[in-house]
Each structure stands twice: as structure tokens, then as C-alpha cells.
Amino acid sequence: MIELKNLSRQFGEMWAVRDLNLTINKGEFCVLVGTSGCGKSTTLRMINRLIEHSAGEIHIDGQPVRGFREDLLRRRIGYVIQHVGLFPHWTVARNIGLVPRLLGWEPERIAARVDELMALLGMSAERFSGKYPRQLSGGQAQRVGVARALAADPEILLMDEPFGALDPLTRDGLQEELLSLHHRLNKTIVFVTHDMDEALRLADRLVVMHEGQIRQQGRPIELLREPVDEFVESLLGGNSRGLKEAALTPVAQRLCHAEMTSGVPDIDANKTLRDALSLMLWHRVDCLNVVEGSESLGTLRLADVVTARAPMGTTRGLSS
Amino acid sequence: MAGVTPAAHSMASAKANPVLVFLMVSSVMAWLVLSSVSVAPNRIVPGSSVGVFGVAGWPGVVLGLLPVIIAGVLALKSSRRQLVVVALLVVLTLAALPLWLALAAHNLVSPELPGARLGIGAGIWVVLFLLLLSVIEVRTRLGLSRWQGGLLLLIPMMSFSAVLIATPWLDSLALRREFVTRSDAFYTAIGEHLLLVSASVGCGLVIGVTLALIMRHWPRLRGPGFALLNFLQTIPSLALFGLLIAPLAWLAANHPWLASLGISGIGWAPALLALIGYSLLPLVRNTFVALDDVDPGVIDAARGMGMTSGQVFRQVRLPLALPVLLEGIRITTVQAIGLAAVAALIGAGGLGRFIFQGLGQAAMDLVLLGALPILIMALLADALLGALGEWLQPGGAA
Incomplete structure (x- = not known):
């Protein structure tokens, strides 16, 4: 100390x-x-x-x-x-x-x-x-x-x-x-x-x-x-600051365990919301498949990225 | 490391090297036009000049010129490989010059005249000078280290010494005649010269490094300190030698123990003092700059890692400053080798003695007997200390 x-x-x-x-x-x-x-x-x-x-x-x-x-x-x-x-x-x-x-x-x-x-x-x-x-x-x-x-x-x-x-x-x-x-x-x-x-x-x-x-x-x-x-x-x-905060939040936190949507890009669960937003903008989509390795975990929707706000204690988790 | 860029440059382009071409063309012209040697029946009578065609016939002259002509043609397209060949040809020519002298001695000096002597003519001196310049040019273009450059010069020197010492071919060379009659004095003079130079550089180094450290510690002393050393440097050497005579003579007269040490108004004491004085400016300046120029980031890291101030100095600052410090020693040594010649005037001995004797007797070969070894010593010191400095560059030779 x-x-x-x-x-x-x-x-x-x-x-x-x-x-x-x-x-x-x-x-x-x-x-x-x-x-x-x-x-x-x-x-x-x-x-x-x-x-x-x-x-x-x-x-x-x-x-x-x-x-x-x-x-x-x-x-x-x-x-x-x-x-x-x-x-x-x-x-x-x-x-x-x-x-x-x-x-x-x-x-x-x-x-x-x-x-x-x-x-x-x-x-x-x-x-x-x-x-x-x-x-x-x-x-x-x-x-x-x-x-x-x-x-x-x-x-x-x-x-x-x-x-x-x-x-x-x-x-x-x-x-x-x-x-x-x-x-x-x-x-x-x-x-x-x-x-x-x-x-x-x-x-x-x-x-x-x-x-x-x-x-x-x-x-x-x-x-x-x-x-x-x-x-x-x-x-x-x-x-x-919005983007900077998004860069601190992992995708896994906003993931929705819904049905897989076909025909949308994949994003790794370890990536941040900022990466997800960028990917959505690039591909002109409002939904991404969240994957970990080859396993699919669920989907991430633009609405969840924008509106949901996680409790403060859980946002940091990039280091692992 | 200064030669790295030109080397890389020359590999990229294969253009003509105008410097080398000019040097080679000038060499050929000087060789053909100027007198090659002079022949005198004895020491007193002035010699008569003989051109190249008097020494050898057409075939011999052309054969002698061949390497220089080839080198000149090769220099028209100066790729790296071409330059290496040019370097070899030039060194070969330099090494062969004593053989040309031997040929001249054989053809021109009659064995019946025991006092007859062969002088080296203007043509040979000019060619020697131009070829040495081209060695320097090739060294820079090829990016050779100082050590390799020094080696290039060493080969012709060795060849000359070998012919002079091991064969009787050059016995009639005036330079050798002067040497033979004074060989004992010659070796003594070389010893005196070396002693004077090493003692002055050694003392200068101790005093200079101490002064540099003092100036680093007390920044206020820097201005006046460097001003004083600069002033010392501007006094003409002859004047400084002269100025020291009176005070030293007074000291020796009033303090017998000083006189018993060999200190007097003339002789080695004023010479040594003056040489030390001249060595101080380059030594202090280089030591100071070397120690001051070490990257502050490195010093910060050294302190931050927990080195004591003594460890920072010994393990980091000093080793990193050493190449620049050595550069100072190199400059000082070369300067002292030259200056020590003047010291002969106040009775300090050394090779300068032959120079002044020769000037007095209008015997140029005697002047040469003093001047040539000084030149060779300076070149050797330059190459050796320069190579040492390069070797000590941080990060090794890699």
C-alpha cells in the first residue's frame, strides 16, 4: 500500500x-x-x-x-x-x-x-x-x-x-x-x-x-x-465519453440469449460494446451473433447496446 | 559508423567516382612529367634530376603505370566490388614504389662512387600524396572502419621498411645514407619523441579529466575555465616554449632540488609543460562533452533502478562517454606528435632535431629523416586510437 x-x-x-x-x-x-x-x-x-x-x-x-x-x-x-x-x-x-x-x-x-x-x-x-x-x-x-x-x-x-x-x-x-x-x-x-x-x-x-x-x-x-x-x-x-464507456463494457454483459439470427456478422464475447457498434455501423445491421471460439452464445441487439446500462460494479472485466 | 551511409549509397549507384578518376589521372601526369629521382655524386653537390624515362625504358614505365591506369578506369564505374579492386591496386602501387627506387639505384648510381646518392624526386612525392588521398577516398566510400583503413596504409609502410632494412638495394638512397650515419641518434630521438608525447598526453589526461570533473561539479567555473584553455591554445607553440624558459630557469636557479631533477630553462621541462598546456583544451572539452552528452533518460533509469551515484558514474556515464573521451586523446596525441618536433628548438631532443639540423645544412634528406617518422607515428596513433574508440562504441561491434 x-x-x-x-x-x-x-x-x-x-x-x-x-x-x-x-x-x-x-x-x-x-x-x-x-x-x-x-x-x-x-x-x-x-x-x-x-x-x-x-x-x-x-x-x-x-x-x-x-x-x-x-x-x-x-x-x-x-x-x-x-x-x-x-x-x-x-x-x-x-x-x-x-x-x-x-x-x-x-x-x-x-x-x-x-x-x-x-x-x-x-x-x-x-x-x-x-x-x-x-x-x-x-x-x-x-x-x-x-x-x-x-x-x-x-x-x-x-x-x-x-x-x-x-x-x-x-x-x-x-x-x-x-x-x-x-x-x-x-x-x-x-x-x-x-x-x-x-x-x-x-x-x-x-x-x-x-x-x-x-x-x-x-x-x-x-x-x-x-x-x-x-x-x-x-x-x-x-x-x-459514450464511446469510451462502450470501450470499457464487454459484449458478454449485454448479450441476449435469444434465438440465433442468421446472416449477421459474428463478434467475440470478449470484445467491447465499442467494437460491436463499429461492426454494426460497418455492416449496416442492428444485430450481431455473439460467439466464444466456435460456440455461439446468443445475439446482441443495437437497442440493448444503447439503452441497457449495467450496474457499476460489473463493468470492468477486460483484463481477464 | 560515419562511413555507413556513403557505403550504402555507393552500393545503390554505380556512377563514376570523379574524385578517384581525378586522382588517378593526376598521378599518371605527375609520374610522367615531374622528375622521378635525383642523383648526386656526393652529399655536397646538388643532384641532377632524372625523369621516369631516364630510370627505365618505355616498357618499364608503362608497366609501372598499369595498375594506376586500371584503377582510374575502374573508378569510372564505382560499384563496391570495383572500389575494392581500386583499393588493392592503389595499395599494390604504393607497396611497389620502393622497388622503383631500387631500380633507379641500380641503373643510375655508379658503384664506383661510394658517396653517390639517390634522392626521391617530386614525381614520386606527388604520386605518393595523391595515392594516399585515394586510399582515404576509397576508405570513406567503402565505409571501412578506421582499423581497416589503417591496415591499408600499413601494407606500403611495411613493404618500404622491408626493402630498406632487409635488402641492400636502397643503400644508395640519400635518406638511408643519412640514417646509417646517425642510426644511434635516430633511435634515441625516436625514444625521446615517444617519451615526450606519452608523458605529456598522460599528464594532460590526468589533469584534463580532473578539470572536466571539477567543471561539471561547479558550473560557475565552466566559462572562465574554457576561456583560459582557449587562450592557452592560441599562443603560438614557439612562443610558449620561449616564454617558459625564463620562469623555469629562475626556479632551477633558486631551488637546487628542482635542478637536480633535471629541470632547467631549456630541455625537456619547458617542452613537457608546453605540450601539456596544449593537450588540455581538447582533453577537457572532449571529456566534458562526453560526460555531459550521455542520454539523460539512461541516467534517470540508472538512478531509478537503485544505482548509487558512484555506480551510475562508473558503470553507466563513464563507459558511455569513453568513445568521445578517446577521440579527445586521439586528437591530442596526433597534435602532440607534431608539436614535439618544435620542442627540439629548446633542446628537448626528439625527431625535430634532424629537421632543424637538416634545415640548417640545407640537407633535405636529413629533414626527411626527422619528418617521415613523425608522419608515420601520427598516422599510426590516429589509426590505433581511432580503432580503439570504434571498438568501444556502446553496443559493441555488432
Whole structure:
């Protein structure tokens, strides 16, 4: 659990972060979002003390971060940044093994851990462990970045716009993988982004920041439906919030176990209502067959997509 | 890595390489028109020039020109394979030049005159220069590493040394005559020269890196620091050597223990100090830029991963800065090899001694005895340190 209490940071006359209170529970995926200069990166970097806070307190599992030696604190916290920051003069394996090496692990244990992590991130150890960062694509490099952050099995992962420089397709794939990693490993993740779609897709807890303070926090669906003010509303997409909400709702929730309709397109039950709407618009139909693998589950009608509104507690379920 | 783009470019197009064609045509003309060698009955009498046709008949001249002509024709269509052949032909020609001299010695220098000597004529120097330029051009076009480029130059040097040392063919070469009468002094001079260069670059490196670190730590010192080093660099070398004579002489006179160390107004002490002074600007600047230019994202990641500041410096910043730092050492070393020649004027010894003696006696071959090894040392240092810098590029040679 990470607790930020009355946290402030001043740069000269300017308050980058002012009197911020936030509790991130263990295993939670917390996304800080906001315009540039809103203090989200500063907040993140204060957690591992890359930036020292001017006032307030930060506790990790009840202990103040100031009580640790900086470097020892950081070795316990995974850290991933936008430009990857892989060490260009080290091989992939050496990059991933950095923190275990700093912690003084045995070489055999480090090697085994590196192989394990590469397998976890779907990279062939045989093909990649001897390569240098500049021989990797952007997506591969960021995978290595994530593996490096996970190397010493930290409880907490800090990610500062990690997918910001990647093309949309690669970013989409890595978001998917990160969600599944989070599901499997149950790490506490603090993630900074300015991409609202990314934030909505990944967050358990979405924190909207503005001018160094939290404007609103909560589950994505709560913020979409009940933004506290116009700023949050416009940041969340204004009139396009309907589609963003649809992107958070799986097809399975609106499915009607009615008779199969023949001659209409299929849609996978794991897809979202947004995909379903797009498919309907494309094929000029108002009804889809919902399938899971080769098995047909029922149909989805346009009327159900548009009118029915699921209870709040059940909307998130994309990660599985 | 600078050569990668032109290499890729040249593979795509097979156009004529105007630079190489020009160099080859000029070589042929210089070879035919200018004097090839000069022959003198002894050291005092000025030699008489002999053209190529005086050295050998038509068949010999044409045979000697053949590789250059072929290389020029091949350069008209400069695909990669053609350029490789051009490189080989040029290196072959360079390596064969001592054989041409040997032929001249055999045909022109009478064995009855023990003092007779063969001088190298303008034609050979010009051709040598043009062919070296074409080696550089081919190296750039082919995208060869510094190491491979250095190797291309090494082959002719080895061939020349082999002919000079292992055969009696060039015994009458004036350069060799000068060498034979001074071989002991020659080796001493080379030793002095190397010692002066390595000591000044070594001391300069220690002082320069320290200064760069200080300037990184206290940004306020940067402006005045670089201004001072820039000023030092603008003092003419001869003036700096001269300026150091008085204070050092005073020090030696007033502190006998300094004098007992061999410090005096003339000799190695002022030379070393001046060379260190000149080495500081390139060393400090490159060290500073190298350390400062490391990607901040990488440093941020290193700190964020939990490296201590010492670990960040030793494991990340320094290794990533090393290639640029080495570039500074390379520039400084090449510069010091040249500057150390001037140091002979204030009694510091080294190869400059032959140059100034030769100038005094109007004996150009003696000047060459000093200048050629300096040139070769500079080329070797350049190739070696350049190759080392390339090898240390982050991400290895892959």
C-alpha cells in the first residue's frame, strides 16, 4: 500500500504538486492522468525519491520512504520510463539482470531469473539475451524495460508514460500484455500517462490531476459517468465519453440469449460494446451473433447496446 | 559508423567516382612529367634530376603505370566490388614504389662512387600524396572502419621498411645514407619523441579529466575555465616554449632540488609543460562533452533502478562517454606528435632535431629523416586510437 499524505513539491516559486492525498492499495493499478505539467510525473518520481518532496509524507506499507536509503528504496521498486532508458552498452540479459546484480544475487540465480522474465514477456531468451538495445524494435525494447523493472520481483512498479513513444499497434499489444501481467503477478502499479484511452483501459483507480492537485479519483466508469466538473468532463472526452464507456463494457454483459439470427456478422464475447457498434455501423445491421471460439452464445441487439446500462460494479472485466 | 551511409549509397549507384578518376589521372601526369629521382655524386653537390624515362625504358614505365591506369578506369564505374579492386591496386602501387627506387639505384648510381646518392624526386612525392588521398577516398566510400583503413596504409609502410632494412638495394638512397650515419641518434630521438608525447598526453589526461570533473561539479567555473584553455591554445607553440624558459630557469636557479631533477630553462621541462598546456583544451572539452552528452533518460533509469551515484558514474556515464573521451586523446596525441618536433628548438631532443639540423645544412634528406617518422607515428596513433574508440562504441561491434 502506498499512502501520499498532504504531499507537496515546490520548484522555486511554483508548486508542482500541492497538498496531494492519495492511497493506492496493494495490487491496485493506479493511473495518474492529466495535461502536461499537471504534476503527475513529479508525484510518481517522489515515490521512489528521484524527486524529494518538499512537504507531506509518503508511506509504503506504513513506513515513510525517507526512512530508507535512496538506492535501497529504489531497488525495491520497479521503474519504467518513456524512453526506455536501456543501457546501450549492455546486452539485453545484462540490462534485465541489473537490480539483482545490485542486490548481490548469485550469477546462476540472476541468469535463471533473466530467462524466466524473458519467457514471461514472450521474448525468446536464445534470440534476444545477447542482443544490444539498439538492435531491438521500440516494442521489444520496452518489453525489456518492463522485464528489467520486474527483475527483483518488486511489490511496486512505477511506470512513467512507458508506451508514449510507441506506434499505436505496438502500444495496444503492450497494454494488453501489461494488463495480463498485472492480473497474474498482482503488483501494485502506479502508471502515468496523458493518453486518456490508455488510462481508461488500464486503470483500477483513475486519478485526474490538474495544477498539482487531484481533481477527481475513482474507478474509470465512475469518472466517465459522474465527472465532478467541466475540466474532468472535457479531459475524459466530452461528448465522446459514450464511446469510451462502450470501450470499457464487454459484449458478454449485454448479450441476449435469444434465438440465433442468421446472416449477421459474428463478434467475440470478449470484445467491447465499442467494437460491436463499429461492426454494426460497418455492416449496416442492428444485430450481431455473439460467439466464444466456435460456440455461439446468443445475439446482441443495437437497442440493448444503447439503452441497457449495467450496474457499476460489473463493468470492468477486460483484463481477464 | 560515419562511413555507413556513403557505403550504402555507393552500393545503390554505380556512377563514376570523379574524385578517384581525378586522382588517378593526376598521378599518371605527375609520374610522367615531374622528375622521378635525383642523383648526386656526393652529399655536397646538388643532384641532377632524372625523369621516369631516364630510370627505365618505355616498357618499364608503362608497366609501372598499369595498375594506376586500371584503377582510374575502374573508378569510372564505382560499384563496391570495383572500389575494392581500386583499393588493392592503389595499395599494390604504393607497396611497389620502393622497388622503383631500387631500380633507379641500380641503373643510375655508379658503384664506383661510394658517396653517390639517390634522392626521391617530386614525381614520386606527388604520386605518393595523391595515392594516399585515394586510399582515404576509397576508405570513406567503402565505409571501412578506421582499423581497416589503417591496415591499408600499413601494407606500403611495411613493404618500404622491408626493402630498406632487409635488402641492400636502397643503400644508395640519400635518406638511408643519412640514417646509417646517425642510426644511434635516430633511435634515441625516436625514444625521446615517444617519451615526450606519452608523458605529456598522460599528464594532460590526468589533469584534463580532473578539470572536466571539477567543471561539471561547479558550473560557475565552466566559462572562465574554457576561456583560459582557449587562450592557452592560441599562443603560438614557439612562443610558449620561449616564454617558459625564463620562469623555469629562475626556479632551477633558486631551488637546487628542482635542478637536480633535471629541470632547467631549456630541455625537456619547458617542452613537457608546453605540450601539456596544449593537450588540455581538447582533453577537457572532449571529456566534458562526453560526460555531459550521455542520454539523460539512461541516467534517470540508472538512478531509478537503485544505482548509487558512484555506480551510475562508473558503470553507466563513464563507459558511455569513453568513445568521445578517446577521440579527445586521439586528437591530442596526433597534435602532440607534431608539436614535439618544435620542442627540439629548446633542446628537448626528439625527431625535430634532424629537421632543424637538416634545415640548417640545407640537407633535405636529413629533414626527411626527422619528418617521415613523425608522419608515420601520427598516422599510426590516429589509426590505433581511432580503432580503439570504434571498438568501444556502446553496443559493441555488432
